[in-house]
Amino acid sequence: MQFTKGHGTGNDFVIIEDADGALDLTAEQVAALCHRRFGIGADGVLRVVRAAKDAAGAAMAADAEWFMDYRNSDGSIAEMCGNGVRVFTRYLVTHSLVSNIADIPVATRAGVVRAVVEGDQIRVHMRSPSLYAAGTATTGPLTFPGVAVDCGNPHLVCNLHDGLALDSLDLHLAPGFDKALFPSGVNVEFVVPAEPLDETDLHVAMRVYERGSGETLSCGSGALAVGAVALRDAGLATGTVTVDLPGGRLTVTHDSADRWWLAGPAVLVATGELI
Numbered sequence: 216m217q218f219t220k221g222h223g224t225g226n227d228f229v230i231i232e233d234a235d236g237a238l239d240l241t242a243e244q245v246a247a248l249c250h251r252r253f254g255i256g257a258d259g260v261l262r263v264v265r266a267a268k269d270a271a272g273a274a275m276a277a278d279a280e281w282f283m284d285y286r287n288s289d290g291s292i293a294e295m296c297g298n299g300v301r302v303f304t305r306y307l308v309t310h311s312l313v314s315n316i317a318d319i320p321v322a323t324r325a326g327v328v329r330a331v332v333e334g335d336q337i338r339v340h341m342r343s344p345s346l347y348a349a350g351t352a353t354t355g356p357l358t359f360p361g362v363a364v365d366c367g368n369p370h371l372v373c374n375l376h377d378g379l380a381l382d383s384l385d386l387h388l389a390p391g392f393d394k395a396l397f398p399s400g401v402n403v404e405f406v407v408p409a410e411p412l413d414e415t416d417l418h419v420a421m422r423v424y425e426r427g428s429g430e431t432l433s434c435g436s437g438a439l440a441v442g443a444v445a446l447r448d449a450g451l452a453t454g455t456v457t458v459d460l461p462g463g464r465l466t467v468t469h470d471s472a473d474r475w476w477l478a479g480p481a482v483l484v485a486t487g488e489l490i
């Protein structure tokens with residue numbers, strides 16, 4: 216079986232094309248592929264399958280030819296992966312599986328999103344984030360107040376206070392969170408303000424501990440959640456937030472009532488054969 220390796224700002228994926236839905240990937244197989252010592256190594260797996268050929272994608276087949284079957288590195292299923300959509304789109308374009316690079320619908324478990332290819336950047340019209348509750352995260356003895364955000368998948372955005380630096384956080388272990396608020400687990404983002412880049416955009420830096428994958432170098436849906444909280448905190452109805460992550464830079468733009476964009480680079484780096 217052929218595979219491709221790709222990443223979006225260091226959030227890396229093993230991509231497996233299974234156009235006709237012949238594969239039934241188990242959680243154990245996904246975890247083995249993603250293992251960084253015993254496998255290929257990745258934060259997750261993207262299975263490229265025709266929406267019509269997948270039970271979870273079939274209802275969206277009229278709107279999107281391709282379904283992104285996303286799995287975390289522990290084999291668990293997640294509803295959305297913002298960087299995954301961008302890397303998935305790069306794969307579709309590179310392999311001539313789509314023709315109109317100005318509007319590529321991608322079916323996900325959180326609905327159909329639409330990608331636009333602009334050179335090395337891929338911009339995705341994401342599902343609108345919804346801020347819905349207050350919560351807290353803990354790392355060791357530290358407690359962080361945060362905001363629960365639904366991006367199709369669950370997030371808890373915690374702004375660091377008292378001058379605490381991002382690199383002082385120990386994210387080797389999963390942060391604690393309120394299981395009643397997040398019964399299916401949560402991705403936790405830690406955020407600090409960054410120097411303004413220009414007069415209009417907001418600029419923040421973040422680290423993330425992802426449900427099912429641990430700390431990653433980047434999380435697109437996490438950046439979307441962080442952008443939504445930053446705009447709300449700044450009292451802005453629309454605007455752009457530049458989000459720096461350990462693996463690179465993403466931008467989140469809210470340009471009208473229901474339009475939220477996630478943009479950044481997405482690259483394919485290798486192909487190979489599973490034996």
Ligand SMILES: N[C@@H](CCC[C@H](N)C(=O)O)C(=O)O
Pocket residue numbers: 226287292293294295296297298299368369402425426427428431433434435436437
């Ligand atoms: N890295 C992804 C998010 C992947 C899913 C997440 N770990 C979850 O379980 O919800 C992104 O770029 O959005």
